[in-house]
Amino acid sequence: MGSPERIRNVAKRVARWKAQGHQIVVVVSAMSGETNRLIALAKDVSPQPDARELDVMVSTGEQVTIALLAMALKDIGVPAKSYTGSQVKVLTDSSFNKARILEIDDGAVRRDLDASTVVIVAGFQGVDADGNITTLGRGGSDTSGVALAAALSADECQIYTDVDGVYTTDPRIVPEARKLDQITFEEMLELASLGSKVLQIRSVEFAGKYKVKLRVLSSFEEEGKETAGTLITFEENEAMEQPIISGIAFSRDEAKLTLVGVPDKPGIAYQILGPVADANIDVDMIIQNVGHDGTADFSFTVSRAEFARAKALLEDKIKPHVGARVVEGDSKICKVSAVGVGMRSHPGVASKMFRTLAEEGINIQMISTSEIKISVVVDEKYLELAVRVLHRAFELDQAAA
């Protein structure tokens, strides 16, 4: 939600959906910059604002938008009614600033929908059992939308973003990247967590859990030129040909740490990773290479922000404790992943990926695989090249056959 102009445009779009006979619930976020303005105002009064009161304040951002959209709809003859999270009500736990939705009362909303009224709900907010206003934390409006769609058994939950769908990879790196018409939740989760930041990962998880179909659409498309975006389904292969690979994801936010010459004995992985976990450092990929001299090299990746802290921890605490020879670190790496549910039934994907990278002289430093994903760690300087050649090798620039 941006300017008054944007709000009138959203109203027109909702009116067209309504004219097609749909019952519509619109979940809105605050106007651009409003949440940040409110947080800045709070910090101006109180350096560390009280969590409960911050939610009372920040929730006004969406409250303004629901009212504006309802007004704009009524102005063009569409019956509409706004609801705050408390009014719906969207019951959450009492974790202010980062509450989780427990239950949604769909009674009032259903009555309005049955009376042909468009219902507009403030996203990002709820109310706890004691009547306190809560917010779901940043990005929570998507989650609100999904939760309402689930509670109302909606046909689909459309999420309007600043992109027009989910792409086979980042078009800034591969101009031939193609918008996907459809993708599964599992794939979307892998793509989202690997850096395709189209949707909040939490809302995708939520949608998967409650079997809500999501559609990613652009909120910037002109009237009459709207596209269908990308449908994220929980059913694989809905009567359409599933490509083996749906997309190539990547992340630069990676750093690698290696303990060289670790005695190869049971329990060593725990002795290394236990203290790392205790320090609240998330570990992503893990590899252990057993050598011939009774020692092993133990490597893992962390986010770059944690690199220095993790390295110091290895040097100061873990290396002496486990008796490793040396700690090596490399923060100039990246992760490139091929994602697709089709690889379950096509065993040749990994070898094709490795061959493609080898042909370009790209050395693979680490590998990890899941049922629907193969990730490799390579030198950061190869990131664009690796993404481009993999995108081409898996024919992602061509529409599904």
Place this chain on the structure above:
Amino acid sequence: MGSPERIRNVAKRVARWKAQGHQIVVVVSAMSGETNRLIALAKDVSPQPDARELDVMVSTGEQVTIALLAMALKDIGVPAKSYTGSQVKVLTDSSFNKARILEIDDGAVRRDLDASTVVIVAGFQGVDADGNITTLGRGGSDTSGVALAAALSADECQIYTDVDGVYTTDPRIVPEARKLDQITFEEMLELASLGSKVLQIRSVEFAGKYKVKLRVLSSFEEEGKETAGTLITFEENEAMEQPIISGIAFSRDEAKLTLVGVPDKPGIAYQILGPVADANIDVDMIIQNVGHDGTADFSFTVSRAEFARAKALLEDKIKPHVGARVVEGDSKICKVSAVGVGMRSHPGVASKMFRTLAEEGINIQMISTSEIKISVVVDEKYLELAVRVLHRAFELDQAAA
């Protein structure tokens, strides 16, 4: 409520009251300019904003302030909790933008007070029986404060304004005007309705109805230099000497209309004022002078904004219908009033007022009296002179004996 700086100052003041052992409920308005900003934003989206949705939007102004004040209090170690009108709850009727309070649930507030928590309530807003957010209309924060004070049987309801109390008259006209320590509700109602715009008339009526003591205080006084303001009581003469006259009020917003030569017969007043009332024109003072020729002159005053409309109505409709000779109008008049409960037991007030004006050569055009007020209409050019000489004649520049 103004800037973050102002909010921190209010917090300090509340903390000092709290330290004195008081249980405190603070009712706040929106930050300066915020309500107007929200209304402008609404009109930017919708020229005539829907009344329900406007309340959803405008109520966010106070919601932001309650959160900020609660944060500021907690920062200085005072336990505090904010409540929106819906959370309290302040039950109103469903007249959006101008709702009336029906009932206040004091349960949660009392529990917090008993737990030594300062309760901060959003003024100006409530919730109807269906859970819709309502607002009380402009100035409603005062009314919210009074209603809460009544519901909680508070010792007194302090209203912080931009003046430090109620004065014997406008100090801009009479520099010797004196701040009153105490005044009765009846007097305050007369003073308020006659143009001493210290308090919203509705909140004063409300306070009188529920026997809530009001104290008008300045919100701009510096720490340590606060005065006791003016206490507005429902009990006359609380063991203190009551002056005969408490204040001289005045209004420039007056215009006079006279129908000359009206046949003097029963029902004529209704034939004249009925159509005026039907046109939604409020009439204030009314005088009928019976002449010797079987006709009368019929005069009344209206607000200046209604002068042209009322004059046209008299000319076009009423004069021909009642058979008057001529319509005269004068928009250069003013009303000056002496107000005081003491005049009930002091019959000489009217004659003293008339003599004082006569000595200055000020001609009295109309007179109206009530139990505690005498008003006269005079030429507007005499307004300042009349207020000054009456203020002196009734010794209002001298502290009560």
